[in-house]
Amino acid sequence: MESSFPPRGVCAPSPPYCLGSQVIIHTLLEQGVEVVFGYLGASVMPLFDEFWRVEAAAQFERNKRNLLQENKMSTKPQTSPEVGTVHKPGSQVMVDMLVEQGVEVMFGYLGGVVLPFFDKLYDAPIKFIIPRHEQGGCHMADAYARATGKVGVVVATSGPGATNLTTGLATAMMDSIPLVAITGQVRTDLIGNDAFQEADTTGITRPITKHNVIVKDPNQLAQAIREAFYIAQTGRPGPVLVDVPVDIQFAQCPIPPKGEIELPGYRIRPQGHARQIEMAAEAINASKKPVLYAGGGVIISGAAEVLCALAQKANIPVTMTLMGLGSYDQARPESLDMLGMHGSAYANFAVQNCDLLISVGARFDDRVTGALKNFAPYAKIVHIDMDPASISKNVAVDIPVVGDARLVLEAIIAEVEYRPRKEWFEQIAVWKAKHPLRYDRDADVIKPQYVIEELYRQTHGDAIICTGVGQHQMWSAQFYKYSRPRQFITSGGLGTMGFGLPAAIGAQLACPDRMVIDIDGDSSFNMTLTELSTAVMYELPIKVCLINNGFMGMVRQWQELFYGRRYSQSSLKNPDFARLAEAFGAVGFTVDKKDDVPAGIERMLKETRPVVADFRVDPEENVWPMVPTGKSLHEMDGLDIFEMA
Amino acid sequence: MKHILSALVLNKPGVLAHVAGMFAARAFNIDSLAVGRTDDPTLSRMTIVVVGDDKVVEQVRKQLVKIVSIVKVQDYVGQDVVARDLMLISVSCPPEKRPEMMALIEMFNGKVVEIGQKFVMVEITGPENKIESFIDACRPYGIKSMVRTGTVAMPRQARTPQT
Numbered sequence A: 001m002e003s004s005f006p007p008r009g010v011c012a013p014s015p016p017y018c019l020g021s022q023v024i025i026h027t028l029l030e031q032g033v034e035v036v037f038g039y040l041g042a043s044v045m046p047l048f049d050e051f052w053r054v055e056a057a058a059q060f061e062r063n064k065r066n067l068l069q070e071n072k073m074s075t076k077p078q079t080s081p082e083v084g085t086v087h088k089p090g091s092q093v094m095v096d097m098l099v100e101q102g103v104e105v106m107f108g109y110l111g112g113v114v115l116p117f118f119d120k121l122y123d124a125p126i127k128f129i130i131p132r133h134e135q136g137g138c139h140m141a142d143a144y145a146r147a148t149g150k151v152g153v154v155v156a157t158s159g160p161g162a163t164n165l166t167t168g169l170a171t172a173m174m175d176s177i178p179l180v181a182i183t184g185q186v187r188t189d190l191i192g193n194d195a196f197q198e199a200d201t202t203g204i205t206r207p208i209t210k211h212n213v214i215v216k217d218p219n220q221l222a223q224a225i226r227e228a229f230y231i232a233q234t235g236r237p238g239p240v241l242v243d244v245p246v247d248i249q250f251a252q253c254p255i256p257p258k259g260e261i262e263l264p265g266y267r268i269r270p271q272g273h274a275r276q277i278e279m280a281a282e283a284i285n286a287s288k289k290p291v292l293y294a295g296g297g298v299i300i301s302g303a304a305e306v307l308c309a310l311a312q313k314a315n316i317p318v319t320m321t322l323m324g325l326g327s328y329d330q331a332r333p334e335s336l337d338m339l340g341m342h343g344s345a346y347a348n349f350a351v352q353n354c355d356l357l358i359s360v361g362a363r364f365d366d367r368v369t370g371a372l373k374n375f376a377p378y379a380k381i382v383h384i385d386m387d388p389a390s391i392s393k394n395v396a397v398d399i400p401v402v403g404d405a406r407l408v409l410e411a412i413i414a415e416v417e418y419r420p421r422k423e424w425f426e427q428i429a430v431w432k433a434k435h436p437l438r439y440d441r442d443a444d445v446i447k448p449q450y451v452i453e454e455l456y457r458q459t460h461g462d463a464i465i466c467t468g469v470g471q472h473q474m475w476s477a478q479f480y481k482y483s484r485p486r487q488f489i490t491s492g493g494l495g496t497m498g499f500g501l502p503a504a505i506g507a508q509l510a511c512p513d514r515m516v517i518d519i520d521g522d523s524s525f526n527m528t529l530t531e532l533s534t535a536v537m538y539e540l541p542i543k544v545c546l547i548n549n550g551f552m553g554m555v556r557q558w559q560e561l562f563y564g565r566r567y568s569q570s571s572l573k574n575p576d577f578a579r580l581a582e583a584f585g586a587v588g589f590t591v592d593k594k595d596d597v598p599a600g601i602e603r604m605l606k607e608t609r610p611v612v613a614d615f616r617v618d619p620e621e622n623v624w625p626m627v628p629t630g631k632s633l634h635e636m637d638g639l640d641i642f643e644m645a
Numbered sequence B: 001m002k003h004i005l006s007a008l009v010l011n012k013p014g015v016l017a018h019v020a021g022m023f024a025a026r027a028f029n030i031d032s033l034a035v036g037r038t039d040d041p042t043l044s045r046m047t048i049v050v051v052g053d054d055k056v057v058e059q060v061r062k063q064l065v066k067i068v069s070i071v072k073v074q075d076y077v078g079q080d081v082v083a084r085d086l087m088l089i090s091v092s093c094p095p096e097k098r099p100e101m102m103a104l105i106e107m108f109n110g111k112v113v114e115i116g117q118k119f120v121m122v123e124i125t126g127p128e129n130k131i132e133s134f135i136d137a138c139r140p141y142g143i144k145s146m147v148r149t150g151t152v153a154m155p156r157q158a159r160t161p162q163t
Helices: A020-030 A042-071 A090-100 A112-121 A134-148 A160-174 A201-208 A218-233 A246-250 A274-286 A296-300 A304-314 A345-353 A405-413 A422-434 A448-458 A471-479 A500-510 A522-537 A553-562 A577-584 A594-606 B015-025 B054-066 B095-107 B128-141
Strands: A002-004 A017-019 A086-089 A105-108 A127-129 A152-156 A179-185 A211-214 A239-245 A252-255 A290-294 A318-320 A335-338 A356-360 A380-385 A399-402 A464-467 A516-521 A543-548 A587-591 A611-616 B002-010 B030-037 B043-051 B070-075 B081-092 B111-115 B119-126 B143-148 B152-155
Touching: A017 A020, A020 A042, A042 A246, A086 A090, A090 A112, A090 A218, A090 A246, A090 A252, A105 A134, A105 A500, A112 A152, A112 A179, A112 A246, A127 A500, A134 A152, A134 A160, A134 A179, A134 A500, A134 A522, A152 A160, A160 A179, A160 A201, A160 A239, A179 A201, A179 A218, A179 A246, A201 A211, A201 A239, A201 B015, A211 A218, A218 A239, A218 A252, A239 A246, A274 A356, A274 A380, A274 A399, A274 A405, A290 A304, A290 A345, A296 A304, A296 A405, A304 A405, A318 A345, A335 A345, A335 A471, A345 A422, A356 A405, A380 A405, A448 A471, A448 A516, A448 A543, A448 A594, A464 A471, A464 A500, A471 A516, A471 A543, A471 A553, A500 A516, A500 A522, A500 A543, A516 A522, A522 A543, A522 A577, A543 A577, A543 A594, A577 A587, A577 A611, A587 A594, A594 A611, B002 B015, B002 B054, B015 B030, B015 B043, B015 B054, B043 B054, B054 B070, B081 B128, B095 B111, B095 B119, B095 B128, B119 B128, B128 B143
Parallel strands: A105 A127, A105 A152, A152 A179, A179 A239, A211 A239, A290 A318, A290 A356, A318 A335, A356 A380, A380 A399, A464 A516, A516 A543, A543 A611, A587 A611
Antiparallel strands: A002 A017, A086 A252, B002 B043, B002 B070, B030 B043, B081 B119, B081 B143, B081 B152, B111 B119
């Protein structure tokens, strides 16, 4: 409870009201008590909590003094703190900085060295979501960022807490997702001593973050967090980790006034080079057979509308990468859908035959290009990217434009002209008619593609779709058609199985009024299904549409095609997912007959609680078409199966 | 082809690890790496020698620039640069061999830093090929141990056209 504290001389603490336990400690200190004897018990726990704080703060001061003496560091003369500079405990500074950055929802898990932070968070205007595993929390923050464009925030304790974040950080890194991870660290004087729950967090996460930093000086804390948010969301976004030792969380840290962030080694050039833009526009106007190739960068930079305007104005067909899905409305006739290993045949043929490939915010990933030496052999290549290092990394580019996709496209659009390109569109129409995406619609078993098509039909293409990784992910990319950015949330670059469920939770929190569906595979779902408990706890009406084939489907497909059908270790004994869901407090049911699929989907969509709908699909269905590794993009397998009559 | 990259970096812990880790993770090879503070105590300079074709080295340069703690990276290829290595080398040298050893050291502008009954320690600086030649010249006497810094380099400013 709060006690009133009568001001008394110089010793009066600055807040006139504070916790009773703090009043006791203050009074003891005021009386010059240096040593206290005693024994713990439930009723004196708050007091011992305060003792610990005071001890830790004192310990920090001692460490600092020792360090200064040992090193005889010629520190700059201590300038008196500027008038107006507020000092607060580090834990409070961390919370204040998050509030300053506009954080409304964050994710994370408790642990010893983040308790001071969690204590301050208790009173903060931030909605906090506790996952069941730090990896889940990291994916949730990641999907929250993907669904909103805002920075996702995750917090974890030192050691195992931090190492559990790594998969999530690497996922966000590969897909350029703005994320700030805050980890606790052992006391600065213990670092390097193999202390309990100590890990070299910055060392471990350096290659999988855009930037990371450990804060060992209380004066740097506030700025480190501001810089983390700045770096995470500017330029090519990515995860930034701030490691905060527990004694820094206890120490008094200044909050300098918020100013411009200046980082000498970090420059962003959002405006493209004028001459390069001009060359790109000239190439577009001169092209007879152009293709726009849109990646995740279009979504990140908010360039979808401009992309659409460019495709309309210059009359250019658009194909998208997995990460780019949603950047162009697939219902439009210019859409070639996805390209690449499991892309549509017409997209891959168009790329292989085009005379100009305009890449926007994509990075020529090996799953997109197939064999590099034969990729887009007749094309001049324009590459618009925020990251100079992406340009000419895999494919030699003719016209590079470094800059923000939206700004560059806006500049290009002013200089392009309409061209009819009748022959090119006719050719594309032939490919589209001859090689649509297809599967055996007459089969007696449930075909996975049928479930997704039916889901698309019943949701009118409006739901936010999250996925795990594997066959179900590819079918979700092929058979659900996306019309707006941030509608398809999937782990593209890293290919993180188990991403789907936590991603759906993050997306649902980001978009409470949208329908969020996790189309998941049974093996992917198995990896993180413990997060169902999180969905139930926060009453999130997410839907898990399980494409259950009893296999690691994509692995099995490769074993079938390239390893002589030797299904080594790729089939699983699954739990009864419906009953498991019920045990979690969610709704679960199984659909194993084709005729029951529409009703099953209807039931799933109507449910207001978290629901797991377990569709038992054909165990040996494959994803077609497929460009085998090492083959060129036009050398697709599976085009001739189920040839239409 | 050999490229000398000169990187101005923030003098902070972890930057060297970041650079070394990036080279390893992206399968680039470092021929040599020399790090030292600059006149500005907040900045260090790394001189990195990389062997690779222009495309690879350009990718190395871009990946270095991407690291937030790296302020500036220059590739000195095609420029007139002064490039120097420093070596300490301890060579077997019984008293009767001293005169010829001394002549050799003098030829290479080396400096004797320690002399013992059976050896001599020499400090020698110069371009890499001079260092290599000196090592070859010492080999017949028997090299007891040697240590080299990586290359450090600076462009000749008077003769390089300013852009």
